[in-house]
Amino acid sequence: MNNLQRFFFIMISLCLSSAFAMASPPPVPEQAPAPRDVMVSEGQVKLSQGLLNYSAEVGALALNTADPDEPIATLSYVAYFKSVKKTAKPENRPITFIYNGGPGSSSVWLHMGGLGPKRVVTSTPDKPVLPPYPVIDNAYSLLDVSDLVFIDAPGTGFGQFISNAANVQERQAQKRQKENDTYSINGDAHAFAQFITQFLSRHQRWNAPRYLLGESYGTTRTVALANRLKVQHNVDVNGIILLSQYLSQDIDIDRPESNPGIDQPYYLALPTYAAIAHYYQQPAKVAENLDHLLTEVEQFSLGPYAQALAQGNLLPDSQKAELAEQLARYTGIPAREWVKADLRVSGPLFVKKLLTEQGDTVSRADGRYRGASLDKMAARSDYDPVMTIGSGFISAYRDYLARALNVNTVQDYVSDSNAIYYWNMTPENRSFNLLPTLSETMKMNPRMKVMVLGGIYDLATPYFVAQYHLNHLSLPEKLRANLQFHRYESGHLPYLDEKSLQQLHQDLSGFIAE
Numbered sequence: 001m002n003n004l005q006r007f008f009f010i011m012i013s014l015c016l017s018s019a020f021a022m023a024s025p026p027p028v029p030e031q032a033p034a035p036r037d038v039m040v041s042e043g044q045v046k047l048s049q050g051l052l053n054y055s056a057e058v059g060a061l062a063l064n065t066a067d068p069d070e071p072i073a074t075l076s077y078v079a080y081f082k083s084v085k086k087t088a089k090p091e092n093r094p095i096t097f098i099y100n101g102g103p104g105s106s107s108v109w110l111h112m113g114g115l116g117p118k119r120v121v122t123s124t125p126d127k128p129v130l131p132p133y134p135v136i137d138n139a140y141s142l143l144d145v146s147d148l149v150f151i152d153a154p155g156t157g158f159g160q161f162i163s164n165a166a167n168v169q170e171r172q173a174q175k176r177q178k179e180n181d182t183y184s185i186n187g188d189a190h191a192f193a194q195f196i197t198q199f200l201s202r203h204q205r206w207n208a209p210r211y212l213l214g215e216s217y218g219t220t221r222t223v224a225l226a227n228r229l230k231v232q233h234n235v236d237v238n239g240i241i242l243l244s245q246y247l248s249q250d251i252d253i254d255r256p257e258s259n260p261g262i263d264q265p266y267y268l269a270l271p272t273y274a275a276i277a278h279y280y281q282q283p284a285k286v287a288e289n290l291d292h293l294l295t296e297v298e299q300f301s302l303g304p305y306a307q308a309l310a311q312g313n314l315l316p317d318s319q320k321a322e323l324a325e326q327l328a329r330y331t332g333i334p335a336r337e338w339v340k341a342d343l344r345v346s347g348p349l350f351v352k353k354l355l356t357e358q359g360d361t362v363s364r365a366d367g368r369y370r371g372a373s374l375d376k377m378a379a380r381s382d383y384d385p386v387m388t389i390g391s392g393f394i395s396a397y398r399d400y401l402a403r404a405l406n407v408n409t410v411q412d413y414v415s416d417s418n419a420i421y422y423w424n425m426t427p428e429n430r431s432f433n434l435l436p437t438l439s440e441t442m443k444m445n446p447r448m449k450v451m452v453l454g455g456i457y458d459l460a461t462p463y464f465v466a467q468y469h470l471n472h473l474s475l476p477e478k479l480r481a482n483l484q485f486h487r488y489e490s491g492h493l494p495y496l497d498e499k500s501l502q503q504l505h506q507d508l509s510g511f512i513a514e
Helices: 003-009 108-115 168-182 185-202 217-233 264-279 290-310 317-331 335-340 347-353 385-403 435-444 463-471 498-513
Strands: 039-047 050-064 071-082 095-099 118-120 135-137 147-151 210-215 239-243 360-362 370-372 449-455 483-488
Touching: 050 185, 071 168, 071 185, 095 108, 095 185, 108 118, 108 147, 108 210, 108 385, 108 498, 118 385, 135 385, 147 185, 168 185, 185 217, 210 217, 217 239, 217 435, 239 498, 264 290, 264 317, 264 347, 264 463, 290 317, 317 335, 347 360, 370 385, 449 463, 449 498, 463 483, 483 498
Parallel strands: 095 147, 095 210, 210 239, 239 449, 449 483
Antiparallel strands: 039 050, 050 071, 071 147, 118 135, 360 370
């Protein structure tokens, strides 16, 4: 078995359909000796403050049960280490563990979108891009303030669930069982905690400042992971970064009708409806200044709108009609539609209705993206136009792996697995809510800082929900100073456009540099 096979499968006997080619990796400059079964290469990126030299490491770590000879799965990763002078102490440099959400997504989006040393130039709302997709120096890479480890979730990237059973049926059954054990909030947090503790040991970084950065479901993972690291591994983290947070299943504008009597999803999503309508001037702009508009809508949401919804069927028709007119003014959805919907319009209905006269649907993840409706008569949105950027990321990343990181393989890189269809989102048959877990971890680790980031055009995880959560955390006043929130004129992936990426970098680097 050659080195690259061992690199992906950690010396585990697996049947591979393809062979890999690699040269013997050179030592990582000014770092601890590189562990076996990794590929190391050198790189350079031009940042605003000048050139930065780094080493890149591509590898995989095996997750084990109590028996090290019975691994559960391999998790693939790409790590970047800033090259430093001999007089410096690289073991004390901050290290940030980064992952996307899904659940069931690899880390390619954050890796190649805005935080790694290179980024792919992909489609923006007003400028579609086709191959070849440029991969350029990322002037806003987080590598200037922290070493970076991009972790592919179980079942994604080049990682695999593992079975050493003798026949195909037994192997499939064992892999399915290991997937079931991992595809849950607790199982996933356990897998990532094991990865991080292994990584800290293999790279002699136990005394480094540590940060966790997750996006979307990755924020759910981050809160569960920070708590597990603290409680079960006695590992503190300096800070956690929640990008497009998703911490409470009850406040979900995708399916609020499944939880009647819980009206928070509707009034907390309204500012995002208003931002998207303002972007398309639907109807005519109700305010020239977007910030002023959002402030006005936020106050209306928590005031008259929330109070009206709380009355349920007791709300007088005259008041309902008056509120419908105001909601139409903010959102561009006609008042008659608001009355018909009992003042409750879900996210999928909004993105379908907003541009229905033009035959278009807008994106749930980033309302600035639009596309032709697949079915003009459908009652709800039938696809998300922003998802069309995916091919650009994957094509550019596979090319980057081969050309820059020397990973030459025909093995498929799984950007998104089917984990979301099997994921246990309801531990103990209850909707998940990680807010008490976040409060608990902050109390047990009172020096830990928390940064929450959101895009105003994001209906998948509306920014006002995040603000609402922060304002309702059960924390003593002295710990509230450890919280900060930033919003961007962008969507679920704020790094897609350069202006938001620049602001994102400024906020992240400032958070870590503190």
